[in-house]
Amino acid sequence: MTTRRRRGQPRLPFLLGILATAGMALFLLPVLGLFSRAPWTRLPALLGSDIVTDAIRLSTVTSLAATALSFAVGVPLAWVLARVDFVGRSLVRGTVALPLILPPVVGGAALLFAFGRRGLVGAPLEQATGLVLPFSAWGVVVANTFVAMPFLVITVEGALRTMDRRYEEAAASLGAGRWTVLRRVTLPTITPSLVAGLVLCWARAFGEFGATITFAGNLQGRTQTLPLAVFVALERDRDTAVAISLVMVLISLFVLVSLRERWRGTL
Amino acid sequence: MANPEWRARSALVALALSATACRGPSTRNDGVDACSMPGTTPCAALAGEIIVSAAASLTDAFVAMKSAFEAMHADVDIVLNLGGSSALRAQILEGAPVDVFASANATNMTRVVEAGRLADDAHFFARNYLRIAVPAGNPAGISGLEDLTNAALRIALCAEEVPCGELARRVFARAGLFPALDTNEPNVRALLTKIQLGELDAGVIYVTDVASANGAVQGIEIPDDVNVAAEYLVGVLADAPNPTGAAKFVQFVLSDQGRVLLASHGFAPP
Numbered sequence: 001m002t003t004r005r006r007r008g009q010p011r012l013p014f015l016l017g018i019l020a021t022a023g024m025a026l027f028l029l030p031v032l033g034l035f036s037r038a039p040w041t042r043l044p045a046l047l048g049s050d051i052v053t054d055a056i057r058l059s060t061v062t063s064l065a066a067t068a069l070s071f072a073v074g075v076p077l078a079w080v081l082a083r084v085d086f087v088g089r090s091l092v093r094g095t096v097a098l099p100l101i102l103p104p105v106v107g108g109a110a111l112l113f114a115f116g117r118r119g120l121v122g123a124p125l126e127q128a129t130g131l132v133l134p135f136s137a138w139g140v141v142v143a144n145t146f147v148a149m150p151f152l153v154i155t156v157e158g159a160l161r162t163m164d165r166r167y168e169e170a171a172a173s174l175g176a177g178r179w180t181v182l183r184r185v186t187l188p189t190i191t192p193s194l195v196a197g198l199v200l201c202w203a204r205a206f207g208e209f210g211a212t213i214t215f216a217g218n219l220q221g222r223t224q225t226l227p228l229a230v231f232v233a234l235e236r237d238r239d240t241a242v243a244i245s246l247v248m249v250l251i252s253l254f255v256l257v258s259l260r261e262r263w264r265g266t267l
Numbered sequence: 268m269a270n271p272e273w274r275a276r277s278a279l280v281a282l283a284l285s286a287t288a289c290r291g292p293s294t295r296n297d298g299v300d301a302c303s304m305p306g307t308t309p310c311a312a313l314a315g316e317i318i319v320s321a322a323a324s325l326t327d328a329f330v331a332m333k334s335a336f337e338a339m340h341a342d343v344d345i346v347l348n349l350g351g352s353s354a355l356r357a358q359i360l361e362g363a364p365v366d367v368f369a370s371a372n373a374t375n376m377t378r379v380v381e382a383g384r385l386a387d388d389a390h391f392f393a394r395n396y397l398r399i400a401v402p403a404g405n406p407a408g409i410s411g412l413e414d415l416t417n418a419a420l421r422i423a424l425c426a427e428e429v430p431c432g433e434l435a436r437r438v439f440a441r442a443g444l445f446p447a448l449d450t451n452e453p454n455v456r457a458l459l460t461k462i463q464l465g466e467l468d469a470g471v472i473y474v475t476d477v478a479s480a481n482g483a484v485q486g487i488e489i490p491d492d493v494n495v496a497a498e499y500l501v502g503v504l505a506d507a508p509n510p511t512g513a514a515k516f517v518q519f520v521l522s523d524q525g526r527v528l529l530a531s532h533g534f535a536p537p
Contacts, residue, residue, distance in 0.1 A: 117421075118465045134466050135421060135449040214457075217450025218426065231453070235353035235428040 031249060038246055039239040046243040054221040055229035056247065062137060062225060063205040066144035067152075070201050074152045075194070079182075081153070082160035097154060099147050107146060108214025115142060115215075139216035140223050144205035151204055155197030159190040199259050203252060314342035317512040318364060320355040321347060322371035322499070323454040324395060324431065327479045328532040329369070335528065336519050343512060351429035351454035359384060359504065366513035369501040369520070371395070372430035376500040386510065389502040392521055393534040395473045396496050397431070397438055399487040400462050400480075407468035409487060412439065418447040420468040425458055426451035434495050435471040441493040459484065473497065475533035496535070 039046065046052065081093055099107055115122040115133045126132050133139040163186070171185045172178075187194070209227040216223040218232065226248055233241040321329045326349050333345040348355065348365065356375040359365050360382055368385075369392075370376040376389045401409045407420050415422050424446060425432030432451065439446055449467070452458035459476045461467045463483045477486035501520050503513040519525050526536065 112461075112464060112466060116464060116466050132421070134461075213453060217423070217461075218453065219448060219450050223450065232426055232428060232451075235351065235357050235426075238357075 034242060034245055034249065037238070037242050039243065042239060043243055043246075046240050047247060049240070051220055051224075051229055051233075052240070052244055052247075055224055055226045055244070058137065058140070058221065058224065059206060059226040062140040062144055063202055063208075065141045066148055066205040067198055067202040069141065069145045070149040070152045070205075071198060074149045074201075075156055078153045078156035078160060082157045093157075097150050100150050104147055104208065104210025104212075105214050108143060108211035108216075111143060111146060111211060111215040115139075134215055135217040135219065135223060137216075137222055140212055140225060143211040143215045144208045147208050147211050148201045148204035151200040152197040155193050155200065156190060159193030160186070163189050195259065199256065203256065206252065207248070313340045313512055313515055315509050315512060316344045316346050317366045317509050317516050318346045318348060319367040319369065319516065320359065320363075320365045321349055321367075321369040322352045322355070322430065323349050323456045324371050324473045324475060324497070325349070325369055325499070326456060328475070328529050328534060331528050331532065332516075332520060332525065335524065336516060340515075345516065349456075351425075353428045353430075354454070364506075364508050365504050366507040366509050367501065367503060367516055369499060370430075371497045371499055372433065373498055373500060374433070375430070376502065379502075379504075384505050386503040386505045386507065386513075389500040390517065390521055391498060391537045392501050392525070393499040393529050394496040394537055395475055395499065395534055396494055397434055397471050397489055398474050398477050399469055399489060400459065400472045400477050400484045401469045401487060402462055402465040402467075403483055403485060405485055405487075406465070409469045411487065412442050412444055412489060412493070415439075415446045415469055415471070416444050420447070421449045421466065422447050423450045423452055423458055423461065423467050423470045424448060425455055425472075426453055429454055430497050431455040431458070431471070431473060434497055437495050438471065438489060438493050441495070473533075478533040498537070499534070 077096065081089065081096070102110075112119060112122075112134065114120050115125070117123065117126055117132055117134065122133060131138070133142055167189065168181050168185050171181045176184065207227055208225070209231065212223070212225060213228055213231070218224050218228050220229075224232070226244055230241050230244045230248070233244060319329065319333075326347075329347055329349070333347060336345055337343055348358075350358075352370040352372060352375040355365075355368065356370065356378055359368060359379055368376070368379060370379075370389075376385075379385055380389060399409060399412065399415070401407065407414070409415070409420075414420070424435045427433055427436055431454075435446075450461075452461065452470075455472050455476055458467075458470045459472055459480060462470050462472070463480060471489075474486065477484055501517055503510065503517055507513040520529075530536070
């Protein structure tokens, strides 16, 4: 295999190339495995079933809602973590990152203890408003947000901490208010990181399984997202499971690659 | 203090962590020692891991089986792989290294047999009936199957892919009722846990699961004329990594001692 060499680009060290190929293979081979089992001729029929279309619709709506919710509360959280020095900040930062480490099923159980019908917040919530999060699409959004938001918070917080703050100071010294500085200087400066964080957040929400099935349950059209549909189908009909997985791979690749290309200049 | 909610929480966490750890020697059974029976291979020959994929509803009974069997064979380590029978069957058909498969219905066992993956015959070893389960205190005032058609309540069955879900749907079909479902749980233990936690008002699970919850859920009888039984089958896999151990364990499940253990966990004889 020949490697295109741009001027000034060092020659690829042999060992590095081998290791990189091994790393790449770990990601490529499972995708190829999926393709090798794909029931190509039956694909349209399998993907046209109402189980699949319901799951695509639900997954799209809930993953986007979780991303929007993460944006609404996650960016302010990242700002506070990066800019405000308060007692227990590292503890809060650790807690925010916890869903990255916690097995999602445990995350789902913890969500039940907090927001379930007999949970710390869930019980008074049901009494006051009649809203029950488990077994509802809102439950899916909450589970997705819980698991996916840390990706956004961590990315944005890192960008806020490393950005050159002199522009903010200059804007403030020229008379811009705090909101104006945030809107006109801070956010535009961190846009590439913000977009990267949002994409990661959406991708994680789109693929969420464990917390969703534990907290929100599994009902077609209401809480059965694509990953849950794959899980159930895997036990009944592998062809359908592979077909749904292909859809997930294609949607995710499309989003990740196209956004990456669009923001490549700045990322 | 025996706080059922706390117990339910720890049960859920245990479930979440897929803990399959042995319950300790308290269930050790000092009955007949299979080693001393004539015509069997000596126990000294028995060693290593025996991987047992067992239906989730067998959890308590097989944890007890594991303790009793390991007490008799010091060098044996039974590894329990518990889950929905259909998930276990899928794992086996995809080539998971398993010694023994214990399924909660004939369908999943038949698929394994048809794929040529069973070494010998499958043995019918237990029966399990269904019951309506409600959280302790029955907050929604459930009294029978008709109440499970009330859309205002939180009602669940196992997913139809797993035996408890398939059987529960047969019960409703026989009763001519349509349950108002809020979720299809992936296995019977997940369903039990959500009933224990009070997240669900009612669900249909096995008699044995009601018994295992130690009062954290209440069972409500399903009339005999509509109830159906799960039929449990066990067999040794053709490519079992430990064929001797696997055969011995299956023999133990079918033995009188195994029957007693199963009965003590609420299973009916075949």
